[in-house]
Amino acid sequence: MSASSITLTVISRTAVTLAVLSALSLATVLVLYFQEISIPPIIMAFGVFGLPLAFILAGVVVIGNISKRRNS
Numbered sequence: 001m002s003a004s005s006i007t008l009t010v011i012s013r014t015a016v017t018l019a020v021l022s023a024l025s026l027a028t029v030l031v032l033y034f035q036e037i038s039i040p041p042i043i044m045a046f047g048v049f050g051l052p053l054a055f056i057l058a059g060v061v062v063i064g065n066i067s068k069r070r071n072s
Helices: 003-034 041-071
Strands: none
């Protein structure tokens, strides 16, 4: 396995983990909001910024795979 394959694997697993955790935090925000409980800022920030960051990482993986395929 090449170094670029290992890097892309790590980035893709990070993107998936980040997307799942961000979706869970957004669900938590909704539950806390409807129960009229104060939402911790870290959960709100992770929900707001986690999902876009996961999509950016997924885009990096797609571009990296396209580049790797063109070079081979």
